[in-house]
Amino acid sequence: MELNPYFEFIPSALANTALLTVSALSVGVALGLVVGLARIGPVGWLRAGAAVYVEVIRAVPLFVQILYLYYGVGYLIRKIYVPSPFVSATVAFGICYAAYIAEIFRAGFQSLDRGQAEAARALGMTRRQAMRHVLLPQAFRNILPALGNEGVALLKDTSLASVVAISELTQVGGALTNKLYKPFEVWTIIALCYLALTLPLSWAVRKLEARLRVRGAAHPA
Amino acid sequence: MSAAPLIRLNDIHKSLGGKEILRGISLDVARGEVLCVIGPSGSGKSTLIRCINFLEIPDRGTIEFDGCVVRPDQPLDAHRARVGMVFQRFNLFPHLSVLDNITLAPTRVLGLESGRATKRARELLDRVGLSDREASWPGELSGGQQQRVAIARALAMEPQAMLFDEVTSALDPELVGEVLAVMKGLAREGMTMLVVTHQMKFAKEVGHRVVFLEGGRVAEEGRPAEILEAPKTERLREFLGHFA
Ligand SMILES: Nc1ncnc2c1ncn2[C@@H]1O[C@H](COP(=O)(O)OP(=O)(O)OP(=O)(O)O)[C@@H](O)[C@H]1O
Ligand SMILES: [Mg+2]
Numbered sequence A: 001m002e003l004n005p006y007f008e009f010i011p012s013a014l015a016n017t018a019l020l021t022v023s024a025l026s027v028g029v030a031l032g033l034v035v036g037l038a039r040i041g042p043v044g045w046l047r048a049g050a051a052v053y054v055e056v057i058r059a060v061p062l063f064v065q066i067l068y069l070y071y072g073v074g075y076l077i078r079k080i081y082v083p084s085p086f087v088s089a090t091v092a093f094g095i096c097y098a099a100y101i102a103e104i105f106r107a108g109f110q111s112l113d114r115g116q117a118e119a120a121r122a123l124g125m126t127r128r129q130a131m132r133h134v135l136l137p138q139a140f141r142n143i144l145p146a147l148g149n150e151g152v153a154l155l156k157d158t159s160l161a162s163v164v165a166i167s168e169l170t171q172v173g174g175a176l177t178n179k180l181y182k183p184f185e186v187w188t189i190i191a192l193c194y195l196a197l198t199l200p201l202s203w204a205v206r207k208l209e210a211r212l213r214v215r216g217a218a219h220p221a
Numbered sequence B: 001m002s003a004a005p006l007i008r009l010n011d012i013h014k015s016l017g018g019k020e021i022l023r024g025i026s027l028d029v030a031r032g033e034v035l036c037v038i039g040p041s042g043s044g045k046s047t048l049i050r051c052i053n054f055l056e057i058p059d060r061g062t063i064e065f066d067g068c069v070v071r072p073d074q075p076l077d078a079h080r081a082r083v084g085m086v087f088q089r090f091n092l093f094p095h096l097s098v099l100d101n102i103t104l105a106p107t108r109v110l111g112l113e114s115g116r117a118t119k120r121a122r123e124l125l126d127r128v129g130l131s132d133r134e135a136s137w138p139g140e141l142s143g144g145q146q147q148r149v150a151i152a153r154a155l156a157m158e159p160q161a162m163l164f165d166e167v168t169s170a171l172d173p174e175l176v177g178e179v180l181a182v183m184k185g186l187a188r189e190g191m192t193m194l195v196v197t198h199q200m201k202f203a204k205e206v207g208h209r210v211v212f213l214e215g216g217r218v219a220e221e222g223r224p225a226e227i228l229e230a231p232k233t234e235r236l237r238e239f240l241g242h243f244a
Helices: A004-040 A044-058 A062-076 A085-110 A114-122 A127-164 A169-180 A183-218 B045-052 B077-081 B098-108 B114-127 B143-155 B173-188 B200-206 B224-229 B234-241
Strands: B007-016 B019-029 B034-038 B060-065 B083-086 B161-165 B192-196 B209-214 B217-222
Touching: A004 A044, A004 A085, A004 A127, A004 A169, A004 A183, A044 A085, A062 A085, A062 A127, A085 A127, A114 A127, A114 B077, A114 B083, A127 A169, A127 A183, A127 B098, A169 A183, B007 B045, B019 B045, B019 B060, B019 B217, B034 B045, B034 B200, B045 B161, B045 B192, B077 B083, B083 B143, B098 B114, B098 B143, B114 B143, B143 B173, B173 B192, B173 B200, B192 B200, B200 B224, B209 B224, B209 B234, B217 B224, B217 B234
Parallel strands: B034 B192, B034 B209, B083 B161, B161 B192
Antiparallel strands: B007 B019, B007 B060, B209 B217
């Protein structure tokens, strides 16, 4: 009898956590690639802008960034556009994680052999073609494990989205506690739900890392 | 006959890291000519060859190709596409199969349709003796095989000239011959080639002319037999002594 509320709320909370993670990570990777490229690109003011972005974002707590975007910026633009909590949180996570992911991309590109870019350019490829067909695939392969780790960290950080009333795991945990007065059971279940998501993910990242190491040895860059 | 040289360097200067590496190089390469460049380490051989396809932009001087001055302030991709380059360290794309290494630039740069690019790549692989390796990854090949793929990759662009920068220096001695054989074949077919090399035997047999670079200048220049067997300067005599 007592189990009913769990079955009612937990699955959708799990789904929301997963959905928030996936959408925020997509924003973070796309934006992170753009910022990372700007950071190593030929245009001076873009390089500087990207560096400032990375420094500022990494110096402000993520929790504050979520509040800032939803309440602060949300208030400012309320007459033009009222984003849903989900959209607002996705953007906040995306912007924040992009700063870290940009640094990962930057390191990924800088670790590539200079001869790769030269070979591409010597064949007549433009900068863009060399980036798209030669450098990016290699850099991406190299940083995939690091991106996976960011994904795991982001999944845990989505618990902060409870503050803007998204029905993800943590928010639902609070609601169920108020409803059932069984805090120990509720939070145990919530913690187990996070474990059920993060453990397989970290395991997959480690597997991938090991496989890339083996393949990397077979195909030296 | 074609009087105008395919490549003409006029007084090329280039500094790197605050040091003047090329100090006024003027040089013509005729169509179909095989020009070998020799010289001690640090004399500027790589820098010279890299200036020709503008991987390094000369500080001063001009480079004419096929009768026209190549302007470094214009897009250089079209120029680079007609000059093939082979590197000492191969620089194959490790994330692509041998076949894709060869077809990438022709499809993306020349807009060649993929079936035709594949056909061309297979012909080239056949020519460098690697027909059976088109599905391999670069990392699965020996150094000599990788370098032959790199030559095929450059040739797939159907360049008007080929630049070789010590392409056998990173190879085990027993693998040098297979790469030189491919280059010899190219020379025989009339490819214009600029070859930086320490392979004096190759220079003598295949080269039409040899240039001795020293301190960023052309110190001696002439037919292989003259340069390699009757050096005029003490410096060249000493340099050649290392290869005796
Ligand atoms: N990017 C760079 N910055 C500073 N110095 C450089 C750079 N690239 C090359 N050099 C220097 O320029 C000099 C000439 O280099 P280059 O590679 O043209 O010589 P090389 O004749 O090809 O020598 P090697 O036979 O060793 O290949 C060397 O002393 C080298 O250290
Ligand atoms: Mg060199």
